[in-house]
Amino acid sequence: MNYQKLKGTVDLLPEETRKWQFIEDKARDLMRAYQFNEIRTPMFEQLELFARGVGETSDIVTKEMYDFRDKGDRHIALRPEGTAGVVRAYVENKLYGPEFHKPTKLFYMGPMFRYERPQSGRQRQFHQIGVEVFGSRNPSVDVETMVLGMDLFKQFGITDLKLVINSLGSTETRQTYREELIAYLEPHLNELSKDSQVRLYKNPLRVLDSKDKKDKEIVKDAPSILDYLDEASKAHFEAVKGMLEELDIPYIIDTNMVRGLDYYNDTIFEVITTNPKFGANATVCAGGRYDGLVEEVGGPSTPAFGFGCGLERLVLLLEHMDFDYPELNPLDAYIVTMGDRADRAANKLAQVLRQNGLSVEREFMNRKAGKQFKTADKLNADYVFTLGDQEIDNGIVQVKRLSTGIQTEVSLTELALRFDETYSSLIRSTEKGEE
């Protein structure tokens, strides 16, 4: 029997993990700059939490949840997104208490799970980095968070992005608008695509961003949700737009943009890549305001704003632009060995060098010296330490700096006893001399 990984999962091999580590490090730095602190919540929760948070009608619940019964017959689901778990933790740990700074700004990073067909930028286990801000209705929160979402990409030099915003208004607004939209679309029922005919009653807002050509034509003259906003929502949206302009952040209003999750109100946004190499899944970051969810999950009425970014899509984006990742694990020294005595002596030498902060690899395969040098060269080692019977008899090691080709002898005991002096003089003596 040959085992293979489950559909929609990947093995990230060292060549890939070095990219991921770099991205994660940069992302954490950025979060610090914005004063967001990390929260880690479980990767599985009661199914009910997600069902409630995400919205019963959503396909995420009906067909994309990775759920199972545990030995205690609890109905469990692997988290399909990050917000519900963070909100649960916020409520359960009473982070809304008076001793916590307001607003509370949290970020998370980790795997999410959805049972769906894999395709470009989409897997069953995928990774998101996301943020949640609790406790403020200030439109500045919306703006700061959206700007952070943009910055997440900009810090890697990604420029082909657009920020798309919309407002969903209040629950009442969406209810009224929903009815108006159905009223508008119903006369066209037979002209709509099959998918959209199903959507019409289940989730009419989804008809608005249909990919079908004919649907788009019909939808063009549909009423805009922005015309149904109440005074408060209107003022909020105007404030958000004004603040973005003051920051010189270009944005596009797309009144047809909707949300897959039910808990959003007022501002919603997406960061979309315009990179031509990107396929169907060009949204790299999406989020918005969800003022009702904390209360829905059992906490005090608390306004909130957040987003989630797909890390696979970020990696893909960087791949498309041939991003040059820095070497995360450079090799300081490679130890060449010749013979059994050298093999043993290399253990000791490697430890001395490592204890003094160097990154060291050594020969294990007992190949010929020439082959070992070739390997050291391929691994881009700064120095090659060569040990053979002659060296061991004399208590020394040959050290060659590959970039200059200059080789010198160093005493093994000096290296062990006075590493700093010995090593810096070694560096000096292998530098390219003045001709």
Add this chain to the structure above:
RNA sequence: GCGAUUGUGGCGAAGUGGUUAACGCACCGGGUUGUGGUCCCGGCAUUCGUGGGUUCGAUCCCCAUCAGUCGCCCCA
């Protein structure tokens, strides 16, 4: 859940209903018996995702299945 397409050594990639499955890269060994990006020589698939079927004979044709890729639904 639906559709399209692909599946040959570690990787990339030819190939044909018939007997020895090209080639390139990587790797290993040697030429150079202790010193690195060159060159030369040699090695490296009883086997063509898996299971059936058609056939005298299948990597090639058919069916099923698994997996990859891309798209739809949905969504980051």
